Amino acid sequence: MSADATAIAPSDLLEAAKVSKAWPFEEARKIVERVEKRGEADPVVLFETGYGPSGLPHIGTFGEVARTTMVRRAFEVLMPGVRTRLLCFSDDMDGMRKIPDNVPDRAFLEPYLHMPLTAVPNPFGGNYESFGHHNNAMLRRFLDTFGFEYEFASATDYYKSGRFDTILKRVAERYDAIMAIMLPSLGPERRATYSPFLPISPKTGRVLYVPMKKVNAADATITFDDEDGEETTIPVTGGHVKLQWKPDFGARWAALGVDFEMFGKDHGPNMGIYDRICQALGGQPPEHFVYELFLDEKGEKISKSKGNGLTIDEWLTYAPTESLALYMFQRPRQAKKLYFDVIPRAVDEYYQLLAAYPRQDWKERLGNPVWHIHGGNPPAIELPVSFALLLNLVSASHAHDKGVLWGFISRHVPGVTPENHPELDRLAGYAIRYFDDFVKPTKVFRAPDAVEAAALAALSEKLGSLDAQADGETIQNALLDVARGIERYQDHTKKSPEGGPGVSVAFFQMIYQVLLGQERGPRFGSFVALYGIDNTRELIRRALAGEDLSKD
Incomplete structure (x- = not known):
């Protein structure tokens, strides 16, 4: 069953969307303005995400598609009837500059360094044509599982099929203009050998970072010295070359007419270069959204090649996909740790937001992450x-x-x-x-001291006085009554309902440390109601008797 997403007139929904402060609507309004300025009779709005298949897809890759989809759905509310597309573009013609840490046999890949990723053999097994094809398939598998609506695009296919031929010829024609954009951003050494074109060696098949001896715009060819020193001329079309990554961004935007693309903070300093190259090639740069990077448990940026942080499959082993989508929605411009300990909170927050949705007005609904996670039609689950x-x-x-x-x-x-x-x-x-x-591996139980033992004994006696079916609130209040009578756990900065001192969090920390071997947890009254008063009293008895609570 779904919450009623049709209980509002389309015109009222549109008005609510126009003023929503949710970040997908803020981004979507920029695209609306862009499309309206074009004045096309039947516009098609292209959203794009990029993927570098140098390693297995990680959650950051998924997050980019999820977030872009959220902006796309917000746009469709603001401009109903306008067609949209989402293109997931894999830069799989990149040369393999280093061997990823998480492949089964690093030595197996050493002979293929600097080969295009779709020309590197697949080290993972299975019926995949190459390393790049395998990694592309891993990305598509998850996107399909999650139900994203997208089109997949391979740089290798686009270059080799001729779909980029027109823009590559234009790069040759406007070579000097592109070099004028690029060279000021490079150091002296790189500047001396730089070219936006990366030829694929006809002899070794490797992606070459070599200077151009000649760029012939008339016949769309480049001349350079191959790895063996022999002067070589090849066409820029048909997959014989690829573009350096910065020109590739701008050229792809110009070639495909991309309207929106988001990328991580590490791309932020180069955004102006991408835009200027796109303009130099006759295109209009897309609307951008720069998000903060994800960090692993050590606070380091997660990386496909390192394999640090969480993988997509790891998160989904322990939590539903919707909790992952929520984590992607929240505070995208703030760096966040992406490790196992963030999962439980993300799960509970998702269901809390889902439960709140039917009770909210439409302004609140459009700001509720579950609207964006479910494309405007979240399920009714409490x-x-x-x-x-x-x-x-x-x-x-x-x-x-x-x-x-x-x-x-x-x-x-x-x-x-x-x-x-x-x-x-x-x-x-x-x-x-x-x-x-x-x-379980991190649980550390400790024995109670004399004051704590007395407090637990008093707690057990208090629980024994309650009805066996007492609810969590009743039990929580009983816990508080016990704590207020013990000087160690009185908090004089707080007030009890009777006007006396409140209860220190140290009381509940003690309970969790002694009884569950953890530092903290949810409201203990709710836990007791679920676990049972008699079971909880038995847990206390065992702790006071010095039994090992880590065992059945």
Whole structure:
């Protein structure tokens, strides 16, 4: 079932979109202005994303497509009826400048350094024509799984089929103008040998970084010395050359008429160069969006060749794709860590936003990330149990299969079953895998000191006085009552409802450290309601008896 996305008149939806502060709408409004200035009778708006298949696709690659799709959908609301396309362009004719760290056999690839990626043998096995074809297939596999609407384009195909011939001839014709743009951005050494054309050696098949001896615009050829020193002349058309990466950006925009492309902050300093080359070749530069880069757990930029950070498949082992899309939506101009410990929060935030959506007005809906994640039609799902609580339940119960978790869930939320709540069942499986791989190895239980032991004993006694079916709020209040009576856990900067001191977070940190071997977690009252009062009291008994809580 989906939230009713049709409960607003198209004209009202358009007016709400025109003033929405969500970043996809802000970007889409720039494209609307661009299209209106062109004044075409039947415009087609081209969105593009670029991919360098020098390594396996990582989440940053996915994020670029997801974010571009969000802008595309926002544009379609602002200009209904205007046709749009999303082209995912792979620069797979690039030479392999270094061997990626994450290939099975580095020595196998050494003879193919500087060969176009689609001419390098595939080291991963399977029926793929080349390294580049394999990596392209990995990208398409995920984009298809997620349901993106896109067209895939290969630089090798475009160069070899002649689709870039016209623009390559124009580069030859305007060679001096392009060199005038490029040379000031280069150091003295590079400037002496630079050319926007990279010939593919007819003898070795490698991509050559060599100076041009002659550029003949009349017959669209270039002359250079091949690797063996022999002077060689080849046409710039038909896949005999490719362009250096900066001219390639501008030339591709001009050749294809790209209207929107986003890229990472590392491209930001070169954006003006791309634009000027596009203009020199007779094109109009697209609208840009520069996003911040993702970082690994050490704060270093993630890299396809290093294989650091998360892969697409790794995230999807532990969480639904929608949580990944949410992480891409949030704060795109802010550098963010992209590692396993960000997953649980992203999962719970996604479902919280999804639950809020039906209760929001349309202004709020258009600012809600789930509208953008689901292209304006998010499903109606409200989880009775959060992912964080599921993780704690796995921790306390030592569950190895979903059946154990469902025993607790069904008692806590009568009538909820795996059959009528498949989304929760899916999360239960994710929680078990995530706990086993990332939480369990880091758990460190500690013994309580005398004050803590007394506090836990008092807590157990208080829990024993409650109804077995007490809800999370009732249990949480009981926990607070216990803490307020212990001087160590009184926080005089806060006030209790009765006017006395509030409760220090140290009380709940102690509970998590002693009972669950963790530093923190969700509201402990909610956890007790799910896990059961008797089970929680048994956990406390075992901790006070000095038993090993890390074992079943």
